[in-house]
Structures are given as structure tokens and as C-alpha cells.
Amino acid sequence: MATTSTYVGARIKRTEDPDLLRGRGRFVDDIHLREMLEAAFVRSPHAHARIKSIDVSAALAVPGVHAVLTWKDLPPAAQKRLPLLVPNPAIRDPRTQYCLAKDEVCFVGDTVAIVVAESRYIAEDAAGMVEVDYEPMPAAAELTAALAPGAPTAHSDQRDNLVAHVQMAYGEPDEAFKRAKIIVRETYVQHRGCGHAMETRGVLADIDPDMGQLTVWCSGQSPFLEKKCLVDILEWDPERLRVIHPDVGGGFGPKGIFYVEEAVVAAMAVKFNRPVKWIEDRREHFLATTQERDQIWNTELALDANAKILGMRIAMTHDNGAYLPWGIILPWIAVTTTPGPYVVRNISIDLKVVFTNKVPTTPVRGAGRPQGVFAMERILDKAAGEMGIGPDEIRRRNLVQPAQMPYEVGFIYRDGKPVIYDSGDYPTCQAKALELADYAGFAARQASALREGRYIGIGIGSYVEGTGLGPFEGATVRVQQTGRVTILTGAAPHGQGHKTTFAQICADQLGVDLDQIDVVTADTNAVSMGIGTFASRITVNAGNSVHVAAQAVRQKLLKLAGCLMETHEADLELVGGRVSLKGVPERHKTFAELARTAQGMPGFSFPEGVSCGLEHTEYFSPVRSTYCNGTHVAEVEVDIRTGYVRILNYSVAHDSGRLINPLIVDGQIQGGVAHGIGNALFEWMGFDDNAQPVTTNFGEYLLPMATDVPKVKMVHIETPSPLNPLGVKGAGEGGTIPAAAAITAAIENALSPFGVKLTQTPVFPQRIVELLEASGAYAEQGPRRDPV
């Protein structure tokens, strides 16, 4: 039966907000339990060293310290390395971290010992008094050098630093290059920084020794992953272990994996039979929370005389840090994203993943895609320049056309399924973005600016993103005996407004208002299985689960009311928390009455066709990923004296399928672009030649500020995905993915009078000034060319 859509598609204020605005959020550090102990970690100050000895006596003597524990004090299963969460046959050495270092530390920040004390103040005092005798070893620091023969290895028992060497191809790339009219080559050195959620990581473990019940609250994105790991590491009964992500202050990817601190803190709660909490500080976040960092892309593009892409060859090297907490997913996504919205019939990829003595890398918002998009978009810009056509035109000639949908690219995606773009209209999307940006009028604006001595430029970036990855997410929809509706799910929100979105989807099926719906998220007791909130996957997976479950509950309501009211179901409707006879609203059954009836009475059978409970649990499992897309256009002004880049205009046309709540999607796009601006202009996680981090606070590592991020002009295109009932696609990362490419192109365009070429990110002011200096821009008779 069709339902009228009142909430889905509407721009609705979030139900999450009133508590957060009043300071009544409940983040993990807001939970204070009686008898709670607090922990601090002793971390390695060396990128690579052997531990000769650890003396904890001085630390133990500090009043208020309960224990100082090292690797040998951990329970047996916690003495093993962490499980490899995402194996891949290409991984040569599936190296994961010890919960506490056994005898060797492999990055600055590697955990060495835990101090448990009455307060964090005391724990930190004592942590500074743990004496670790290290024998420093040579470090694998820079990723290219780490691959050189004879380079220091990141782990003392390794022969080299090669994690994996993956070669993939489709079509006939070498043959395509032989046919080429023009071949364009460039090397891009790309850096993406860290996630830097404003809330750092944190974990609180509480034990009920009588019941054998362990409850773990932590700031995360994947409660079931957390539970799975804790069950193994603590050898705990899964039925007596509950993981909850309470309010989470941002995730952006790095909180999606399992961390050693979570295992150790939970083990401490078990050991002491008391709650134990650890809250990461920002410096630890710089040291020990996963990042994305460096990739080097050797990129070659072959084109015919009409600027049609014939083939592409990529050799990419990725810095994975010291361990493989998330396998090689990140670089895999990066390279398979490269073709983007363009028809690339022939491609070869040579991917090398490298161990270094740095904190591991795992996906940060965009998850490697920004780099793949950067390589493609920047090489297209270069090709356009060499062929004398516009950056818009070269893209237009190569876009996948709507009639080609569904379009099979040729790659196998990270989900093991072929990359098949399910739907979308890329030419329209590009056209709308160009229109929004007044691209056609830019040449006049640039000429006018140049006459005033101002340097402005424009750049384009387009992307296609695989979203809504399976295998599933689950939701239960339940009508309570109070008449209220509860949605329970393992999906783990951290700012995306899941609760509002799910309630909107459910409300339309059940004919109730949003304020009649309660939503429980990120709790392993809510449903029995779950995956996690990352990879722009929740509205597709959990949203459709809510949709299907609510439809099933709707049918149960109609069936039961029909029986009780002796009416055909077709004559009934769901309005305002009641099932009513159409046109005769006074003849009705309330949800509360129906829910109580559905609970059953001891010994009395249900009427035929009626089953117990007004609830349904659904685990929606998509057949494969659904692909969203978008085009960004950045217009910037560069102050050539200071190198400061001001973003004058930023335009986005994007298609993430059907929108559930445009207000929320707007926010995702605007926030995503801000993250991309950080990647383009500011964010650099630096390490010196010994792999010692050199940017460990927000004075050294810059996040975009309110003065750096303009209002993003946007237009939503809604091409429904054919792969799920709601027709939705992911929207969480598209704002970030092409931003660095578009902004860098715009800066290069602004500086085109000086012939400056940009092949690195981030594009710092000092780098711009250096390049301008090298180009002779500051010479008295500096070169001036026409902008291109």
C-alpha cells in the first residue's frame, strides 16, 4: 500500500539538537561512574627502538596510583597482536599492533604501558615516571626511501618495507599508449592529514562482577567491530559484553577501527573490578590516532587527437605506517576511484604499499578517493593545457553518458564486486556546476582582476564515489505498549543526524509524527549484528532497513486492527498513532491498544494470520555499492606577495540519489568541502627524517577556520539508485573528495601568468611564494603571460 511522503524529502530540524544545544549531550567523557579509575598511557618517544627494560617502581609509588602494567601483565589473549580486520591476499606481512609493546616500539606514540590511578592528573604524573630504557634503531621515515634496497626496516624482523605490491589492469593499456596522439605525464605528491574530530577518542569500561557483565562505552563508529575484537582479546562471553557509542563528537574515519587502548582499558576494568576510563588528549590524537598522510602518484594519460582518453597508467606508492589495522583498503580505494566520471577503456595500476615507522594510516573522510580524483583531474588539466582546449571541454568530451548507465568500469572494488556505476547524469551535473559558478563569465572576471593587479583563478574537480557498501546494517522498528515507536539500530552516528533521518523514514510508513519516535543507535544490545558508520553507507544500509522494517510493522498493524475491528485492511489507514477506518476516524484502534494485544495473553492464541509483537527486524543487504557523483568548481584569489589563497566562490552540483533530509545533506556537503579546503591549503602532518612528528598541536597543524571556508553554493540532482528501495546513495564524503583538486587547479590557473605548476598538496602560502620566486615573478621585469 502506498503511503504519502510527508517527512522523507523534507527539510526538517534535527531531533538530536535540543539536548546538544543545552549542554545535555552525553559524550563518553561525560559519563562519570562511582569508584571509577582513570588511565594514562606511556607512549614511545622513538619512532623505532628496542625496549631493553621498563622500571615502574617510581610510578607505582605515587599516591593514588593503583597499577602500572606492561605487556607481560596482560591476560594471555591480549598479549597477541590485534586481529587483522580486513585481510587481503596481497598483504605480504599482516603486521598488526600489540596492545602494549612487547619488546619493540615502531612509531612515536606506540603504547608501552598503562597507568591506572584515582584521577587522570595522578595517572599522568605517574606515566611520566615510568622509566623505559630504549635502544633506538634506524627508522623507515619517508615512503620512497623506505622502499630503497638496504633501507632501515620498520620492524626489526622484516627484510624490507613492502606491505603489498598490487598490479591491476583492464583493457589494453600499453596498446592504447602506442595509439596515442598525445601522452601527458606528471608526478603528484599528495598529503592528506588527520581526521581531527573535535572530540578525541575515549573509552570507559564498567564491570558487574556478579553478573559477569562488561559494558564498554567508547567514542567510535563501529560498535560491533569493537565488540568482536573485545570478545577475542578478553576471551569474554559475547552475551555478557555490551558496547555502546554514546554521543560521538565527530569521527571522520579514524574512529572506525579498533584501537589497542580500548582493549587495554577494558582489560583493566576486568582486572580491578572497577570502572576504568581513558580519554585521549589532543597530543595523543596527533600521535596515535590513524591518519592518511602521503601518497605519490606517477600518472600517465594517453589521448587521441580529439582529447578523448585512450588509456591511463598509474604507479602509486602509499605510506601505510607501522601496522595494518585496516589492511590495504585505503590505497585500494584510491586507485580504483581514479577513472571517476570519465570513460577510461584501458588502465594499468601498479600499487606499492609501504611500512614506515609512523602511526598507521586508515581512511579519513574521502578514504583515498581525493588522491585518485586529484591525479585524474590534474592530469586532465595538464592535457587540456597541452592540447589548447578548456578544462571544462576536455572533461565534457570524456564523461560517461547517461545512456551508458549502468556503466561497468572494469575494476574490482574493495567490496570484491565489479565497479558498476548504477545511475547518474554526469554531463548534466557538470553543466549545472559550471552554471552555478558562472564559468562562462570567468574569463571576463579574470581579465578585469588582472587589470587591477589581482590574480584570480578557477578550477574544476569531478568525482564518482562508491557508497552504501554492504554487507548490511540492521534495524528493528517496534511499536511499544505506550503507543510510541522505537527504532533500534547498530548504526553509529557521530554528527550525521541518523536519528532524524531514520525517524523521517519510519514516520512516513507508520503515520506518526517525529516526536512519537525514539531512536536507539550504536548499541550492540539494540540489534544483534552491525557493521559501522563509515564509507557513506548508513542511509543506504540502515536507512533501507528502517524503511523495510517499518513497512512490515505497518502490515502487522493493519492486519491486527483489521481482525479486531472486523474490517478489510484496505479500508484502514494509519494516522496520528492510530489505525482508523477511512473516513470514520472515530472508529479506530490506537497503537498502544494494538501493541498490548500483540503482546498476547497467557494461553490465548492469536487470530489466524496474526503473529506476536508489533515489531520487525530487517538487515538490508545491498547487492553492491551505489555510486554518487558530483562536480565542484572553485574560484580563488591568490595574493602573490603573501601566497594567501582566498576562496571567492565554491560551487557544487552533486547527485546522491534521493534526499531524505536536504537540510542535513546541505550540511554534509558544506562540511565536507571545508575538510577538502583543509587538505588543499592547510593540513600537513609532518615528520622529520627520523619519523619524529613535528606537528602535534593546532598551532603547528592548521585546521580550516571560519574565515577560510566560504558559503558553498550547491545544487542537488536526485537520480534514484535502482539498487535499494529508498533510491538513496551516500552523501557524507562527496564534499571532500574533489575539493583539493578543484582548489589546486584554481590556484594554478590564478598563477598561470607566471607559469607556476602545482603538483603537491597541501598548497601552503610559503610553497606558493617559493614557486613564484622560482618563476621569476618577483624580478623587476617579471614574466607575465596571458592566463590560460
Next chain:
Amino acid sequence: MADKRKIAVTVNGERYEREIDTRMTLADFLRHELVLTGTHVGCEHGVCGACTILLNGRTARACLTLAAQADGRSVTTVEGLAAPGGELSPLQQAFWEKHGLQCGFCTPGMLMTLTEYLNENPAPTEAGIREVLTGNLCRCTGYQAIVDAALMAAERMRIGA
């Protein structure tokens, strides 16, 4: 060990007397001693602004202020912004309507900074709002909705005044 000191602080209009370690930060005092957990700690080095509170009516970083420094002074936290009856302040209401928050972690600091600013600048410009917000980092929103909310709140407060 740590020195102790007795302090008396008025928080959101209510007077509290406590004996505290002299090294305790005001943020920890509010969060742990008074269980006013709305004030968030994001960086502990004074950059992110999540811990911003009003100390005698002026914004201050609760992470860089010692609790002892608040002795004899009044503190306003995010919990003190809504009306006694629970009605959201015009700024809080505008944040809600404009989607000025996502994860909500930086929000209390944003609200405190803007509360002070709008009190002093009833007719703010967008540039002025952006400038004052440089002391508060947000990773989720890209700031635009926060700026829009501040402008909306200022307009409503002018009309209401």
C-alpha cells in the same frame, strides 16, 4: 602532593563551594566536580575553543584557566543559556533551525563565543562573525550554518529588544 584550596564560584547563578587541587583546571572543575558536562574539552591547549565559558561575563578558555582563578567570580556555561523554563535562547534556537551543529561537540564553545559577541554587537556583519569564530574550530559544519544562525539570532534579538 597537590595543594588544596577552598574556592567559591557562582556558576549559572548558583553558588558552589568546594575544596579543590590547585592544579585543577576550570574545565575539569565544571565537568567533574559540578557535573556540568556541557563544557567540552577538545584540545587542552587553548586553540579549539570547545571549552569556552564566560568568566565574569567575558569569554575564557576553561582548559587554560585554573579553577582557583574562578574563586569569587561568576561563570556562565552552556547549561546557563536557556531560559529558566527551558526555552532555548534565540541563538540556540537559530542554531537548531539553521543546522548549525552536527556532532555537537564544538557547539557549547561556539554558543558561548557568539553569546558574548552578539551582546556586544547587536548588528553584526558576516565578516565580523567569521572573525570572532576563528577562536572556535568546527570539523563538521564548514561554519556556514553557524554564521547563518548567528545572523538570524542577532536579527531576532534586535526585533525582540
